[in-house]
Amino acid sequence: MDFTLTVLGTASAKPVIGRQQSAQVLSVHGRSFLIDCGEGVQMRLQQCRLSPMKIDSIFISHIHGDHVFGLPGLLSTMGMLSRTQPLNIYAPANFGPLLKFFLSYYGEGIAFEIRHVPLTMKEPSVVYETKSLEVSAFPLNHGIETLGFLFREKEPQYNVRKWKIDEYGLTLAEIGAVKRGEDVVRVAPDGSSLVLPLAELGYMPYQARSYAYCSDTAPFPEEASWVHGVDILYHEATYLEELSEMAAARHHSTTLQAARCALEAGAGKLVIGHYSSRGQDIASYEAECRSMFPSTFAASDLDVFDVPLDKVEP
Amino acid sequence: MDFTLTVLGTASAKPVIGRQQSAQVLSVHGRSFLIDCGEGVQMRLQQCRLSPMKIDSIFISHIHGDHVFGLPGLLSTMGMLSRTQPLNIYAPANFGPLLKFFLSYYGEGIAFEIRHVPLTMKEPSVVYETKSLEVSAFPLNHGIETLGFLFREKEPQYNVRKWKIDEYGLTLAEIGAVKRGEDVVRVAPDGSSLVLPLAELGYMPYQARSYAYCSDTAPFPEEASWVHGVDILYHEATYLEELSEMAAARHHSTTLQAARCALEAGAGKLVIGHYSSRGQDIASYEAECRSMFPSTFAASDLDVFDVPLDKVEP
Numbered sequence: 235m236d237f238t239l240t241v242l243g244t245a246s247a248k249p250v251i252g253r254q255q256s257a258q259v260l261s262v263h264g265r266s267f268l269i270d271c272g273e274g275v276q277m278r279l280q281q282c283r284l285s286p287m288k289i290d291s292i293f294i295s296h297i298h299g300d301h302v303f304g305l306p307g308l309l310s311t312m313g314m315l316s317r318t319q320p321l322n323i324y325a326p327a328n329f330g331p332l333l334k335f336f337l338s339y340y341g342e343g344i345a346f347e348i349r350h351v352p353l354t355m356k357e358p359s360v361v362y363e364t365k366s367l368e369v370s371a372f373p374l375n376h377g378i379e380t381l382g383f384l385f386r387e388k389e390p391q392y393n394v395r396k397w398k399i400d401e402y403g404l405t406l407a408e409i410g411a412v413k414r415g416e417d418v419v420r421v422a423p424d425g426s427s428l429v430l431p432l433a434e435l436g437y438m439p440y441q442a443r444s445y446a447y448c449s450d451t452a453p454f455p456e457e458a459s460w461v462h463g464v465d466i467l468y469h470e471a472t473y474l475e476e477l478s479e480m481a482a483a484r485h486h487s488t489t490l491q492a493a494r495c496a497l498e499a500g501a502g503k504l505v506i507g508h509y510s511s512r513g514q515d516i517a518s519y520e521a522e523c524r525s526m527f528p529s530t531f532a533a534s535d536l537d538v539f540d541v542p543l544d545k546v547e548p
Numbered sequence: 549m550d551f552t553l554t555v556l557g558t559a560s561a562k563p564v565i566g567r568q569q570s571a572q573v574l575s576v577h578g579r580s581f582l583i584d585c586g587e588g589v590q591m592r593l594q595q596c597r598l599s600p601m602k603i604d605s606i607f608i609s610h611i612h613g614d615h616v617f618g619l620p621g622l623l624s625t626m627g628m629l630s631r632t633q634p635l636n637i638y639a640p641a642n643f644g645p646l647l648k649f650f651l652s653y654y655g656e657g658i659a660f661e662i663r664h665v666p667l668t669m670k671e672p673s674v675v676y677e678t679k680s681l682e683v684s685a686f687p688l689n690h691g692i693e694t695l696g697f698l699f700r701e702k703e704p705q706y707n708v709r710k711w712k713i714d715e716y717g718l719t720l721a722e723i724g725a726v727k728r729g730e731d732v733v734r735v736a737p738d739g740s741s742l743v744l745p746l747a748e749l750g751y752m753p754y755q756a757r758s759y760a761y762c763s764d765t766a767p768f769p770e771e772a773s774w775v776h777g778v779d780i781l782y783h784e785a786t787y788l789e790e791l792s793e794m795a796a797a798r799h800h801s802t803t804l805q806a807a808r809c810a811l812e813a814g815a816g817k818l819v820i821g822h823y824s825s826r827g828q829d830i831a832s833y834e835a836e837c838r839s840m841f842p843s844t845f846a847a848s849d850l851d852v853f854d855v856p857l858d859k860v861e862p
Contacts, residue, residue, distance in 0.1 A: 248625050251594050255621075273621045274588055280565050299624045299654055307569075307587045307617045311562050335649045340613055 236261050237387065237443045237541040239466060241533040242278035243270075244507035246450075246472050246486075247300050253535055254278055255300040256508060258468070260385055260445055262367050265290040269383060269447050275304035276311055282536055286312050287319075291362065293369070294325035295449060296380035297332060306336050313344035320347040324361055324371065326379040327352040353381055358460050366390075372460050374451035377485040382451065384461060386444040389415075392436035395548050402430055412436040441544040448495070449508050452485045458498035465541045467501040468533075470508035475522055477510070489522035496527045504530040505539055550575050551701065551757040551855040553780060555847040556592035557584075558821035560764075560786050560800075561614050567849055568592055569614040570822060572782070574699055574759055576681050579604040583697060583761050589618035590625055596850055600626050601633075605676065607683070608639035609763060610694035611646060620650055627658035634661040638675055638685065640693040641666040667695055672774050680704075686774050688765035691799040696765065698775060700758040703729075706750035709862050716744060726750040755858040762809070763822050766799045772812035779855045781815040782847075784822035789836055791824070803836035810841045818844040819853055 238261045243254035255272025259282070266288045268275070279286055286308055295301055312321070323333065333350050353361055353371050362369035366388050374380040394412045398404065408418045408430075418430040446461040449470035461467055472486035481488045487495075489506070496504035504527050506519060513519070520532035531539070552575045557568035569586025573596070580602050582589070593600055600622055609615055626635070637647065647664050667675055667685050676683035680702050688694040708726045712718065722732045722744075732744040760775040763784035775781055786800035795802045801809075803820070810818035818841050820833060827833070830846045837844035845853070 247628055249590050249594075249621075251591065254591070273618070274591065276563050277565065277568070277588065280563075297653070299620055303617075303621045303624075304587070306613055307563075310613045310617075314561055332653065339611070339646065 235263060235440075235543050237263075237445070237543075239445060239468070239505070239539040239541075240282050240284070241468075241505070241507060241537045241539070242275055242282070242535060243272045244509060244533050244535055245272075245300070246470075246508045246510055247298075248511040249274065249300075250511050250514060253509070255303070256295075256449060257304060258447065259284060259289075262385065262387070265364070265367070267369075267385070268292045270295055270301040270449070271304040271308060272300050273303040273307075276307055278535065279308075282538075285315075287315055287317055289321070291322040291324065293371075293381075293383050293447075294323060294329055295374070295382070295447070296326060296376060296378055297329050298378070298450070301450075302329070302332065305332075306340060309336065309344065309348065310340055312346065317346045320349060322349050322351050322362075324351045324353055324369075326381060327354055328379060354379070355381075357456075358384065374448060375454040375457075375485060376450045376452065380450060382446065382448045382457075382460070384444065384446045384464065387442040389442050390439055391415075392432070393439045393548065394436050395434075398435045402435075404435070437546055437548055439546055441546070443541040443543075445541070446499075446501075450486060452482060452487055453491045453495065458495050461495070461499045461501065463500055465502040466505055466539055467496050467499060467503070468505045468507065469495055471506035471519055471523065471532075472508050472510050474513055474518060477512075489519050490526055493523040493526035493530060496523075496530070501527075502529070502541075503539070505533050505537075506530060507533045549577060549754075549857050551577075551759070551857070553759060553782070553819070553853040553855075554596050554598070555782075555819070555821060555851045555853070556589055556596070556849060557586045558823060558847050558849055559586075559614070560784075560822045560824055561612075562825040563588065563614075564825050564828060567823070569617070570609075570763060571618060572761065573598060573603075576699065576701070579678070579681075581683075581699070582606045584609055584615040584763070585618040585622060586614050587617040587621075590621055592849065593622075596852075599629075601629055601631055603635070605636040605638065607685075607695075607697050607761075608637060608643055609688070609696070609761070610640060610690060610692055611643050612692070612764070615764075616643070616646065619646075620654060623650065623658065623662065624654055626660065631660045634663060636663050636665050636676075638665045638667055638683075640695060641668055642693060668693070669695075671770075672698065686770075688762060688771075689768040689799060690764045690766065694764060696760065696762045696771075696774070698758065698760045698778065701756040703756050704753055705729075706746070707753045707862065708750050709748075712749045716749075718749070751860050751862055753860055755860070757855045757857075759855070760815075764800060766796060766801055767805045767809065772809050775809070775813045775815065777814055779816040780819055780853055781810050781813060781817070782819045782821065783809055785820035785833055785837065785846075786822050786824050788827055788832060791826075803833050804840055807837040807840035807844060810837075810844070815841075816843070816855075817853070819847050819851075820844060821847040
């Protein structure tokens, strides 16, 4: 029941020694999702011992080179490793020609299907769903079509308190109702009814977990509400506060803007990255954010952030 | 008067930890030439403290991804660094659409001119020339249009032995003749002539140096003669000898095939790379080559091979 973020790259437009460009893996219940795919992603995947074959699907925020130039190599390697599982790439519409051109030149050795799922939206919308996970995309503010992603575990099925089964002699149908999150209602032959409340019979075994990716973006009014209550918010913080004018001009965020989003969203933890190549004093980035949002972590490449299962006692 | 090879990447189709894909820099008399451009080249350039802005021109052997997927990032970075100097890329004709597509999607921030010089040839032919250097390209045997490159210093101008100037009272015109590598011929008024031989009056101050890049290729009959007498031969050795059938099937070379080329060419030194991801025991590659050609060096990323100036005493 993992829910683990591995940050593969924390540089912005230009890689610097020790920092590759934007890419991350979120692993949820054994499925691995690649979020953005900057140059050098293959090396980073090897370093964290994750086979490219394990990648379930890919989410691309936007087509700037520092978020996609690792794709041609990664897709080619998947082809050489004889991947057969189809691969969905969720990305803005303007990603389509990139993929098409790549396949026209390098598609020969690729036997698996690569499907671009074009995303366009004005507000959050579910784009991926499994039994236990839901991924929404939402527009960011970067001067080019750019998407944020919110990964959210679905609420788990209720567990039934075993001693309540004996106490009330619960039937299979009644146990089913509890698991679905319903009260048990017993109607006697005389028409009278007895309600056995859900809260007494069952409990949710853990809290659903969530992760949001907001990069690249300048602040915008809806942002915090769209990632409200998220466990981990990854937010770009390209610039220190003193470069706020440059941040605005380039549709990026400063440290304090990232921290404000985390604060207003009530996030559990803020992870920052996408540092400008001008400023490599990452401690300063972290300190500036912490002045507003103490639970901030300035990521380095290959950092791992785990959201542990918050188990509820019966 | 440098003549220095820096190997940036020694992996083949798939990068492995510590080995990026094919790319090299040859620095000659202060000019830097990039040869192939696999993914990760920007990081490697930073590690060897070479600014992308210093790259004079780029030579691409062929369009397989492991030789070109570093280009989009590198060209974008040159754009961000505000390069203005035009950049020539010498590459096979089928490189053209790759560059064209890249520029259509990512050309906006690129203010310098990128010129693809399309190369097609059946035998060695000079493709680049300065006062002191000549670069030839020649076809390799890789199942797709692929080029090798030979970088050769031009023969230097002769130096004149100073005491011979006094001894014979050489005129400026006669000194000029010696510098051009000619004997001095003096004709007396009576028609008789006196020859002052070049070998007595002058000397070549150093031996012209050379470097050849042969990757990717299976062996072929003309190869050794086309790189005859080269100081350093870089030759791919994708496979150990036991995988010679796979090498043949994939148009690659084994260790001994690389060594045989060096031996027949009378190369000064053989540098090998482009190792298959199957075999990471590089010492075995080196040992197999050395059994035939002792002066073999199995390159690792960031290895530097210098050809020192072989100065001649007056």
